[in-house]
Amino acid sequence: MSTTPETPRKRGLSTLPGLRRFAPPTPITADVIDAEGDEFLPWAAPGSRLRVNDRAAAAGFYAPSEAGAPSSTRQAAVLNTALIAQPTGTDGLVIGRDGLSQTAAAHDPSTAYNAKPRRITSPNVVCMGDVGGGKSSNTKCNYVARPLTLINRRVVVFDKKEENGEGEYSPMARAYNSEPIRFAPDGSGSRINPLDKNIIRGTGARGQARIIRNIVQLADDNKPVDKWGREAIRIALRRTFAQFEDRRRTATLADVLPHLGDLADTDGMGLSPSARDRLHQAGKSVLFTLHDLLDEYGGMFDGETSRDVDLAAKLTSFDISGLNEDSAAVPVVMSIGYQWLLGRLKSETGTFTNVIYEEGWHMVAGPSVRLLQSSQKLSRALGISNVFVMHKGTDIPVDSVGMAMLQEAQTIHVYRQSHAKDAQWCQKYFSFAPETAEAIMNLEQGEQIFKYASNPEIRLRHLRSEWEVGLTNTDTGMSAGN
Template structure:
């Protein structure tokens, strides 16, 4: 019912018919043009000068007392057809259709495309992807479908460093069997695959002939120094670095002369028992003293070869490792490696460095590659983590998009390398967090709008906030086909069902 409106006071009485003096009068010329028709003249003179205003409806006091004339505080029933007009500000359809579809926008029901290679240049400048969320909220299912299964359709290569255990193998083994690919499994103490830390594919300085200018991934020297720093639990001194670099050059030269690949034990023996000719490189004054500079690093490498890294990166690269990249899907299963100690972190970093060097060597091919590392915190800490992060900064030149996943942001300090890795991603998926501290840290880290903490804590299974570049987050629901649901089912061990 319309509200009462006040009228401007008027001295003229409100009557239904205007006075005769207010009616329009016809001049003589008008009468002649009308043909002096009595009926026409009478009709013209009957036109009122002003239409009378209707009286406003009566406002009842009893209804006014109960707020009948005030706006309704609760919503009114409507239909989906009528309510479409109420969503004009957010219902604009996206014009993008290139790339693999990830899910549906929960607000507008638009398709959400998070393909890093298609979004690059328009929406993002960094093609790396980060997934954050509590355990069991759907992170793995989204990664497996959006960045593995659907990416292979576009002819891209997907490489997975699989740390999550599912029964007696890694979680991604089911994809390897479905795609008829052999999984490359690493085991401590031997019996598995090996990836030589001094593989010739990893050049000494990371520079490759025919590569792109400014695209130089970590080389053998940076990788060895990082492993030594983590093992010795201290930064190497300048003389130690010089000794390691010189010994590395000599070891590579000797191996090339004999037609084989150098191994880590060769470097360790050269540092512990250097030749007298090795010291001449540093000049007559330091020739004798320089023979002692590599003693401690050499002992640390010998310990790694005999214990922590035995059977992993201490011998020539296995043929199955080289053959893995011949297929669109390469599965490196490191789920059998212990979480404690340097083995897991070193192997994951060596795989990353080896892959980055191979991509740099074939940069003219311009093949798009996706590297999936779900347990991202393993490669974020320490000196080896610094090598991993430096390789990620070359993603644009290498055509390498790294997808990493993390669980609890509140467990990381503000100066944590893992936190820096999470913030540098161009595309971020934020799944549910059960703890308030994690939800708050997530909202602060990505500068989310007010109210995002409650949204993050209230997200359901498979729901997430997607932040693409600097745009506002999108509430997305991950959508899977029946085949993808079967491939991403990881509850077999919990339910006591034998996996397919």
């Protein structure tokens, strides 16, 4: 930085002892060294005029009687370290440029979670904001493309948004030599079996029963299955698995149906005739709901899991963009897919997997969230980071499990929220500073508020390489990258 200012040679009045008081103040000179040319150096700036008249001073007409210490902006920066210092550290992957310090911001949930000591307690991520703000671009770059440059990384995405007749991640999947796994309501696409052996392997028989319960609830307008129904499901699953123990084929949903409401195994339970009746009815009620679901989406869930449902490539995309937004099929594929993944990853330890849910509220706002929550321990043990990408949080009940899941996430990206109540929601539940709510409403496209663990949030601009721009520009698709 600058060198010590030379002491100026004294001239004129100031050299005469009696008259010195009438002399103008000695100008402070300093070397103006500003190698980068981007720093404000105050030496030459006029500053406040100093007066030298004692009488005026006595009357209180004086500006500061002492010259202030000159300071450069860089020196002043230490007075406000929280804002000016490089905010994220340098570990992980570069995720963008910090708005205040203009330094690179870096973060990666896997790196931060596996650091010793841990820098985050949960590897889960939330990316929230209005449509068109840049959430998917952020996700594609920071949770797909950049992590995949590292070894032992894998990405699985549940791709909800349609673009050019298929999921928006499809071109990206192909760029990694992976054909998207497409689900279609008419059954012309892939199939995933809710009774797949990978699910049992992941979360056991209890997890399996939970999956069926979850499916029934989703297919029945979100009405929870009562305890009679739950018992009927347990009985039916037990019978099905006993029947399939030594068969080579995996049991499917159709194999469970005949056992729902079947009371053959209940003789030892000491049930009264009316209790038996009630259990029978509960079983049949589950059966009818499953009939409804299979009527509509049989091709997607009934039968063995298709061979293309696999983790052969670094990037696996479950393309669910063809499914109706409001149908039960979306969260059903997401939750069965996730449970399948847990079992599948058990045989592939040593990789870290980002699981991305575009339209993540399907997972956190409905019954699937209980499945997700109950498998969080396993999910962490297997090295999974769940990335929830969603529009807003205001429609998630405050004391719900979904809310707890969102708040548990330790990496937060918030894009522009144009409605004050959505911005305030983020401020409140992600524990941002009060003024950040307004900042959220004024973010530009590609700008975000970023926070990890309990560090203060920063305003960040996500920057993309040319290749990434081609992959993430929704209007141009892959062509821009060519």
